[in-house]
Amino acid sequence: xxxxxxxxxxxxxxxxxxxxxxxxxxxxxxxxxxxxxxxxxxxxxxxxxxxxxxxxxxxxxxxxxxxxxxxxxxxxxxxxxxxxxxxxxxxxxxxxxxxxxxxxxxxxxxxxxxxxxxxxxxxxxxxxxxxxxxxxxxxxxxxxxxxxxxxxxxxxxxxxxxxxxxxxxxxxxxxxxxxxxxxxxxxxxxxxxxxxxxxxxxxxxxxxxxxxxxxxxxxxxxxxxxxxxxxxxxxxxxxxxxxxxxxxxxxxxxxxxxxxxxxxxxxxxxxxxxxxxxxxxxxxxxxxxxxxxxxxxxxxxxxxxxxxxxxxxxxxxxxxxxxxxxxxxxxxxxxxxxxxxxxxxxxxxxxxxxxxxxxxxxxxxxxxxxxxxxxxxxxxxxxxxxxxxxxxxxxxxxxxxx
Amino acid sequence: xxxxxxxxxxxxxxxxxxxxxxxxxxxxxxxxxxxxxxxxxxxxxxxxxxxxxxxxxxxxxxxxxxxxxxxxxxxxxxxxxxx
Ligand code: HEM
Ligand code: HEM
Ligand code: SF4
Ligand code: SF4
Numbered sequence: 039x040x041x042x043x044x045x046x047x048x049x050x051x052x053x054x055x056x057x058x059x060x061x062x063x064x065x066x067x068x069x070x071x072x073x074x075x076x077x078x079x080x081x082x083x084x085x086x087x088x089x090x091x092x093x094x095x096x097x098x099x100x101x102x103x104x105x106x107x108x109x110x111x112x113x114x115x116x117x118x119x120x121x122x123x124x125x126x127x128x129x130x131x132x133x134x135x136x137x138x139x140x141x142x143x144x145x146x147x148x149x150x151x152x153x154x155x156x157x158x159x160x161x162x163x164x165x166x167x168x169x170x171x172x173x174x175x176x177x178x179x180x181x182x183x184x185x186x187x188x189x190x191x192x193x194x195x196x197x198x199x200x201x202x203x204x205x206x207x208x209x210x211x212x213x214x215x216x217x218x219x220x221x222x223x224x225x226x227x228x229x230x231x232x233x234x235x236x237x238x239x240x241x242x243x244x245x246x247x248x249x250x251x252x253x254x255x256x257x258x259x260x261x262x263x264x265x266x267x268x269x270x271x272x273x274x275x276x277x278x279x280x281x282x283x284x285x286x287x288x289x290x291x292x293x294x295x296x297x298x299x300x301x302x303x304x305x306x307x308x309x310x311x312x313x314x315x316x317x318x319x320x321x322x323x324x325x326x327x328x329x330x331x332x333x334x335x336x337x338x339x340x341x342x343x344x345x346x347x348x349x350x351x352x353x354x355x356x357x358x359x360x361x362x363x364x365x366x367x368x369x370x371x372x373x374x375x376x377x378x379x380x381x382x383x384x385x386x387x388x389x390x391x392x393x394x395x396x397x398x399x400x401x402x403x404x405x406x407x408x409x410x411x412x413x414x415x416x417x418x419x420x421x422x423x424x425x426x427x428x429x430x431x432x433x434x435x436x437x438x439x440x
Numbered sequence: 441x442x443x444x445x446x447x448x449x450x451x452x453x454x455x456x457x458x459x460x461x462x463x464x465x466x467x468x469x470x471x472x473x474x475x476x477x478x479x480x481x482x483x484x485x486x487x488x489x490x491x492x493x494x495x496x497x498x499x500x501x502x503x504x505x506x507x508x509x510x511x512x513x514x515x516x517x518x519x520x521x522x523x
Contacts, residue, residue, distance in 0.1 A: 092520040093520060094518055094520045094521060095505045095506045095507045095518060095520070096503065096505045096506075096513075096515075096516075096518040096521070097521075098503065098504060100498070100500065101494075101497055101498045102504070103497070103504025103506075103510055104504075104510075107506075108506075108518075108520065108521075110520050110521060110522050111522070114522040121522040122521075122522065172521075172523075192506070193504070193506040193509070193510040194467075194506075194509050194510035195510065228490070228494075232468070232490075232493065232494060232497070232504070233468065233504060233506075233510030234468040234469060234472075234490070234493075234510075235469075236469070236509070237509060384469055389467065389508075389509050390508055390509050
């Protein structure tokens with residue numbers, strides 16, 4: 039008979055109209071002694087205001103250096119069922135498409151060999167299995183392999199690449215995010231499972247500047263769809279928005295960050311100066327029936343973002359302003375550049391230094407020189423900002439010419 | 441004489457062993473850099489070092505560990521474990 043824990047503090051978190059993780063853990067606890075002990079431990083932590091977890095660094099599966107994150111409770115005598123509570127990251131399919139059969143398979147493995155608790159999906163994008171014992175790791179790995187799944191990344195490796203649903207469901211997708219995500223995953227299998235970098239190395243792909251996977255804020259390499267030509271306008275649909283009561287001037291035109299839209303209130307017509315458009319998606323999000331991205335589409339590649347861990351947060355900045363990833367040659371150039379960056383960062387980067395921090399330390403100008411890329415105006419993050427690039431060489435050349 | 445992947449792996453293993461004796465941990469990158477520095481003229485390159493590390497880990501002589509960064513170590517019991 040499993041121990042029954044009184045959980046008045048946790049019970050508070052079941053109240054209200056929103057989903058509750060307490061409700062879910064209680065459900066799992068009916069079949070899982072691990073989830074049951076987790077309830078007891080959590081209640082105790084809430085009472086004592088002390089966390090009772092220890093990080094491990096060694097557990098994993100044979101041959102791999104990533105995918106398993108070791109956790110142990112520091113009061114195993116009181117909660118023996120969660121003495122080990124390791125997390126497993128499993129590489130999610132591009133865009134998170136599953137058959138119900140695949141989901142059932144995953145859940146069956148996990149109810150048999152772990153707590154039954156999952157996180158679909160972690161912020162990393164992975165399928166996250168929460169809580170199992172060291173002895174179960176190899177059996178879980180082989181059952182997952184059998185079912186066609188593989189572990190994801192953790193530690194100083196290529197982290198599981200992730201992408202937005204892209205052309206799978208979204209009409210704004212400017213390139214095939216699902217395909218690129220799959221291709222990067224397959225190309226860097228070795229780097230994904232065998233950590234060899236100074237620190238984590240993340241690729242995230244969004245099909246348009248709405249950036250649904252937040253790649254600009256948390257990927258070392260952010261690949262964001264965009265277009266080169268004009269925003270497509272359906273004049274009739276603009277009139278329909280007006281008829282339906284939309285305040286087009288105040289809510290769309292005035293909110294354009296580039297101030298590049300004009301509205302003719304009489305004719306109910308929008309005019310866009312596309313040369314100044316910043317591709318922010320605001321107007322398109324506001325009037326999806328009337329406005330759409332152009333048709334000459336591709337992606338911007340940006341580098342260097344990270345969430346705050348050792349140092350503060352960084353956003354990615356532009357590396358390649360436009361690339362057509364459907365073109366084989368341009369794709370190969372992209373991968374060559376990525377591998378050049380990896381080499382430079384591995385050679386010169388310090389331990390636990392993300393590539394964005396590395397660029398800050400050595401300066402963007404020096405970094406670009408090391409990877410053999412010419413600085414261009416698109417790399418300047420803000421107007422009149424210091425682009426870290428000096429032009430002495432150019433002056434020297436001119437003097438010699440004279 | 442060109443070194444084989446097995447010879448590189450053996451020498452890396454010794455480095456990992458020596459480092460452990462003075463409570464130091466080595467990263468895959470450290471091992472690779474050292475081996476190239478010592479044996480570049482014997483044909484040792486990044487690719488061979490990668491293969492050597494893969495061999496060390498695949499046959500269980502070494503394991504990957506994570507303590508803020510990823511390291512290559514000889515399997516041992518960890519402090520945090522409750523075994
Ligand atoms: C003060 C305590 C803690 C803080 C501030 C903290 C913070 C974080 C943060 C910021 C992340 C990254 C989220 C992301 O972007 O994916 C993370 C991930 C994670 N943490 Fe913690 N954490 C704490 C304690 C714990 C504990 C006690 C456990 C387990 C017992 C744990 C397990 C994990 C796991 C498994 C992940 C990866 C989840 C995923 O892949 O989505 N953490 N933590
Ligand atoms: C003890 C305190 C905290 C713990 C244990 C913790 C843990 C975590 C974990 C496990 C995740 C990943 C969730 C997932 O897999 O989806 C996460 C994500 C996140 N946490 Fe926390 N967190 C803590 C405090 C905070 C605080 C104080 C903030 C903000 C002020 C914060 C902001 C975030 C954000 C923005 C994410 C999403 C990150 C992303 O999408 O990449 N967390 N946190
Ligand atoms: S990032 Fe753009 S293309 Fe991708 S799902 Fe979001 S809106 Fe659609
Ligand atoms: S996409 Fe943004 S910047 Fe471009 S016209 Fe629309 S609101 Fe203005």
